[in-house]
Amino acid sequence: xxxxxxxxxxxxxxxxxxxxxxxxxxxxxxxxxxxxxxxxxxxxxxxxxxxxxxxxxxxxxxxxxxxxxxxxxxxxxxxxxxxxxxxxxxxxxxxxxxxxxxxxxxxxxxxxxxxxxxxxxxxxxxxxxxxxxxxxxxxxxxxxxxxxxxxxxxxxxxxxxxxxxxxxxxxxxxxxxxxxxxxxxxxxxxxxxxxxxxxxxxxxxxxxxxxxxxxxxxxxxxxxxxxxxxxxxxxxxxxxxxxxxxxxxxxxxxxxxxxxxxxxxxxxxxxxxxxxxxxxxxxxxxxxxxxxxxxxxxxxxxxxxxxxxxxxxxxxxxxxxxxx
Numbered sequence: 001x002x003x004x005x006x007x008x009x010x011x012x013x014x015x016x017x018x019x020x021x022x023x024x025x026x027x028x029x030x031x032x033x034x035x036x037x038x039x040x041x042x043x044x045x046x047x048x049x050x051x052x053x054x055x056x057x058x059x060x061x062x063x064x065x066x067x068x069x070x071x072x073x074x075x076x077x078x079x080x081x082x083x084x085x086x087x088x089x090x091x092x093x094x095x096x097x098x099x100x101x102x103x104x105x106x107x108x109x110x111x112x113x114x115x116x117x118x119x120x121x122x123x124x125x126x127x128x129x130x131x132x133x134x135x136x137x138x139x140x141x142x143x144x145x146x147x148x149x150x151x152x153x154x155x156x157x158x159x160x161x162x163x164x165x166x167x168x169x170x171x172x173x174x175x176x177x178x179x180x181x182x183x184x185x186x187x188x189x190x191x192x193x194x195x196x197x198x199x200x201x202x203x204x205x206x207x208x209x210x211x212x213x214x215x216x217x218x219x220x221x222x223x224x225x226x227x228x229x230x231x232x233x234x235x236x237x238x239x240x241x242x243x244x245x246x247x248x249x250x251x252x253x254x255x256x257x258x259x260x261x262x263x264x265x266x267x268x269x270x271x272x273x274x275x276x277x278x279x280x281x282x283x284x285x286x287x288x289x290x291x292x293x294x295x296x297x298x299x300x301x302x303x304x305x306x307x308x309x310x311x312x313x314x315x316x317x318x319x320x321x322x323x324x
Contacts, residue, residue, distance in 0.1 A: 029076040040072045041171060044084075047119045049179045050234045054209060054216075054260075055123040056135055058180075060142045060173035061149070062122065064164045067171075073115075076100070081111035085122040103156075120261075139180045142168050209233075209260070213268045213290030216260045220252040233260050245283060245293035257287045265295040267316035274314045281307050282314075289316055 035043070044066060048059035069086045070078035077083045081098045089097050089108035096111040112118045126134070130152045137144040146161040146168075157163070168174055209218055218229065229252070230240035241248065243259040252258050267289045274285055282302070286293040297304050300320045308314060 029079075031074045031079050035073045037067060037072050037171065040067060040070075041173070043073075044115070044119070045176055047116055049176055051119055051123045052139070052177070052179070053181050054233065055127070056139065056180075057123055057126055058139050058142050058145055059176035060168045061145045061164065062119065063173050063176065064142075064146075064167040065122070065149075066119070067167050068163055077109055078115075081109060082115050082118050083110055083112060084115060084118045085125075087118075087121060087125055140174065140177045142174055142177065212257055212259075213264050215263050215290045217257045217290070218260065220254055220256050220258050222254045224252055224254070224258070226250065226252060226258070229258055229260075235260065245286060256284075257290070259287075259290065263290045263292045265292060266299070267291055269317075272315070272317050274316055276308045276310055276312045276314060278310050280310075285314055291316060 041063060045059065045063060048062040048066075051057060051062055052059040066073075066084045069075075070084040073079075073084065077086065077098070077100060083098075086102075087110050088102075089110055093108075093110055097108045098111050099106045100109055101107065102109075110118075110121065112121065131149075131154075134145055134148045134152065137148065143161075143165055146164040149155065149164070150158075150160045154160070209216055211217065218233075220229070226240045226244065226246055227237060229235075230237055235243075237248075240246075240258075240260075241250075243262055244252070245263075246252075263286070271289060274289065276285070282296060283293055285291075286296045294304070296314070296316075297306075299315045299318070300308075301322065302308075313320075
């Protein structure tokens, strides 16, 4: 009995010292309404399942990481910045941030509008090249995923895989991995399906998620609407219209790009200009190259709403010359 107690004390000490969520906490911070672990799981399991189907990351792993790194959603970073995975700013981040002491003093951490955005960014973060070996493992093999994350350098804590595995097994998180829907062509009933208030990820379509100019997108098929796409991929109505520079009365043309996240301010490197062909407008070009419509107008020194002529050169990265 004494040996068991001593082991738990040592393990808990390691957890306190190495868990990013606790390291990122402001001194003596206490949330007003702290979540229990059970409450955290119930609150975020649906998002984890949705992200699993979009990005092929086990829901059990995502949930366990969120639990471990946010202290069940109660850390300073989780409460004040909606950052549940301790993701730092890095050079690519141009959004809001908070400063906290971690490995170094006054480090920059990403701040999100919602917790769901934090989960989304975590999924995108794991698309980096160094994490690609993880996707060779089965979606149900959470142990290999846990060890693979440590091997890829996700965490410095040598006990990180064991901590994740223990959280998964103690809370039966592996049950959520059964809702993985390969190729998005089948739908398994969800225990959280409660109409409009519950789990909405009900894929049953021919759309396949791909990427253009570093933004996730699908190619529309006949019969798609922006609202139907938003529902299929767990987006809010305002998000789908905002991401695609569309209005509520608009319908996507069949076989065109529809974006599931914000487009970029310029085209991919090496794609500098586009020559307008018959039937194209500025919105078509912005969708084709994954550029925000406002940015495309600005680059070409055009007033919003003006349309180009056939044969015009549209600038996708630099700025159009003045008085062209």
